[in-house]
Amino acid sequence: MEGLGRFRVRDGERVIVDSDPHATPDEVDGLLLGSVTVALAWQRGLLVLHGAAVAIDGQAVLFVGPPGCGKSSLAVALVGLGHPLVTDDVCAVAFDPEGVPTVQPGTPFVRVWSDVLPTLGLDPGALRRIDTRATDPAGRQKYFVDAAQPATQPLPLARIYQVLPGKDATLSITPVNPSLRLSTLVSATYHREIGDEIGGRDAYFERITALARTTPLFRLRRPADATRLREVARTVEVDVRGAKP
Template sequence: MFTTYLYKAFGLTIKSDIELPELPLALGDFDVTVSLGATPVSIENPLFKGVRFESSHNEFLLKIDHIASFYVTAGKHIVIQTASNASFDEVRLFLLGSAFGALIHQRGLLPFHGSSVKINSSATIFSGHSGAGKSTLAAAFHKKGYPMLSDDVSVISLTDQGIAYVQPGYPQMKLWSDSIKNLGGEPSSYKTIRKQLEKHCIPIVECFQKEAIPLQNIFIVAASNLGELNVRPAKGIEKFNLLRNHTYRFNFIAGAEMQTNHFNYISAIAKEVNVFALTRPTGKFIFDEMIEMILACTK
């Protein structure tokens, strides 16, 4: 008998043909299907075509050599065609990352490239380019007892009144070996996300925020050689551009309708949410000081 699974992630209930052990189980009606099958060679009349992907308003095709191709349609369906001898760990990595990023864009929501925690009954997102320390900062907050909402990608929805909410992702963090050590852990205790990559999957056993909560603050983290820890509020066009530039898989947005929706989301968030530019010294693990500074900003 063919087995299907029901899971919860990103505020969606997912019916899946494949087991997704990272995700919590769910009950009831589903919003999204994940199935194994044949994917098209290409999309008919794509609005954008990149090296690995092509997209239109309601279709998205991603091809990862030696792993899988992912066909995402209408914000509701993901079909996966796996390569021979593909590692399902790697298939799930791209499914829960880029494929769901495309699906979330299709649903008219905003996937933001950042990790989020609950502070003072609302959500705070830590964003930044790769290596900035956003996941490590969220993990440091979590270690101090702050509930985790999502790692790496935080899905933002808007109410009819324009209030931004962060949807819970799934209870797992991905951290580099050095970050695990600096947080007092042992990297060898955790599975790596891909072969020959020193980044590990850390299950969140407790203190995971399971319900969506309002978004109050976003900190854009950057490393600097100046050697000083500094935070300042972003204003005006800088604020808008920071939100735009840290949208997850921004290049997946195809066509005028999706572009308009994204502009409206960014504008609403810029109006209602505090955005800060946080600079930390390169090569120094000073997350206790960063936490203290962030908490002072979120009072």
């Protein structure tokens, strides 16, 4: 990794770090929590997606979408409503013997951009800032937000939301058919090249299609107005609970 050092991930068990003396601790942490964790999860035979997940009534609800779409801040908002965090950024999915996808608990914190903190009622002064050399064009900073009661057990994956950045005042949730779910899930795959290298393309194809076949996926169009985040979180909560038999 250019300017950061060398990282070796072995057998899904061990990570050897030889960091560059010029790399900051947060930069090394960022890599350990990102690409290194992703490689580790693929080595463990998991399907690795890029997204944030929370537990609503004991079932995992996953948010995927392009960077900056608001998946992590939505997860924080749902945590604020009392739902345990399952993971942020790296979402590792296993399939139980019946083929039911389960989400593995990940980091007990979420990394969010500074501009959404006021909406979430969070004081940046009370949070740890992530030191990055790479500056955001908009001059924003990222902060760690700890989850009060993170999930500690794998949870069945109930549904997935593809979070779409807001264009106007619209807040809408629409179901997506399996062939379109598939392209969303392929886009959300985290370092697919590592998974293909480790488990092979065919194994990836079987698992990603199994997920598209079995797991409901919805397009969540969030309003452009970021201050409506809590309302979005409440809408998701109602949507998930309304789907219960």
